[in-house]
Amino acid sequence: MRWIDGRWTEAALCSFLSLAMLLLLPATGNAQQTPPAAPVLPVPPTPSIPAPANPNVAPRFLVVVDAAHGGNDTGARITDRLLEKDITLSLAMRLRSMLSAHGIGVVTTRDSDTNPSPTDRAETANHMPAAACILIHATATGSGVHLYTSSLAPTPLTRFLPWQTAQSAYVTQSLKLSSEFDSALAHAEIPVSLGRTFLQPMDSLTCPAVAVEVAPLAAGATTKATPLTDTAYQRSILDALTAAIDEWRTDWRQQP
């Protein structure tokens, strides 16, 4: 059985060589790596999502309310007893009730102490042609309400949008919506600061989107120190947001 012996020996040789090459491959990779000083940053996948089609009939005015954090993601610690995830959920639920009372359809990304991923939240919002997306956050830092829109540069609306930067097609509308909130909050004499940032899931939303970050009121010339837990303070913020969305409903219908 010389032939068989030869085949077996050759097979063993091939296996040994393959093993040697496999062992060498990692060493090759390590040796050719740039030092950790210049890490190769992974490029996140950027799947495309179709942009919502412009409906031919008058669409229903829908608002998406996203209560940030939840579950294991507690968010900021506002006080010893108050976590951001709890106050955002509470504010989101009350805002939903107030908007519904005004005949506005509301979709929430969470109704309980759960933590949908940013992708899940964006999918919930992008599933429908929402007229506005409000991301509720809270912090112990600063004073009043911080309104944030995406830092993405505006781009034209196209049939397909990259997931990571889908909001870029809506940035102009988001800034208008932020302006509505700003006016309503200023009318309620609540200090407002405006800013732009990169924030998930906001950057993936295909709707005019504003992150509303609620902070305690600091004592000032026209304000007295008020904690975030103050129900009257919360109520005035929610009233202002509701009024702004009501106004937005009119503006939104007039948009092309």
Place this chain on the structure above:
Amino acid sequence: MISKAQRILFFSMLLAAVVMAAVLIRLREGAEDRLHGVQGLAQVVEPAGVPPTPVTLLIPNDADNSLAESQRSLPLPQDDSARARVLLETLLETFHDPKSTHPIGGAGTARGGDSVPGAGKTHAPDLDAVFLMPVPQAAGQPSAGKMAVVNFSAAFAQSHPSGIEPETLTLLAVIGTLHDNLPAITQVRFLVDGRQQETLAGHADLTRTYLAGETVPAGGQ
């Protein structure tokens, strides 16, 4: 039976594999030596005999969501990476000042459930490293400046106040301070403890490349 030619081929390939392994291991050691050399340069000590250079720090203010310019004079090293590190260490040190308008490490502001060890005491280093590298360009394209990779320490991220405003202000202050003093820096990426992290303290996205001058806070009203 194995023919003589096959044996010779096998031992030749085995020898080649061993030599390749030795060469690659040596290359890796060389790369590590170079890295340690760079890190050694980046270990910043006040350079002796170097006159102070005027620098501009962008100091965040949480109260009105703004960045204020602050002029300082610092003795800076020659190496750009080391200069960037000195600038950022000086900037981040201001956040620990008891009178800071953008305090870090205070009680009750970090992410929920996290305690802030050593608040008010001597703090752990905020910065692990700063590296500069050319911005990747297509072949034949002119250089688009440098990218700074800022590696925050885990302690810094853990003690950082959680919120869109404080986190965004920190990133903008870092980006603005780097770009103002080292205009060649046009892009900034952030790591925490040597790894890419989704957010700084639960909000500001750290997975993106930030362009210098891309974002500015609008301030309060």
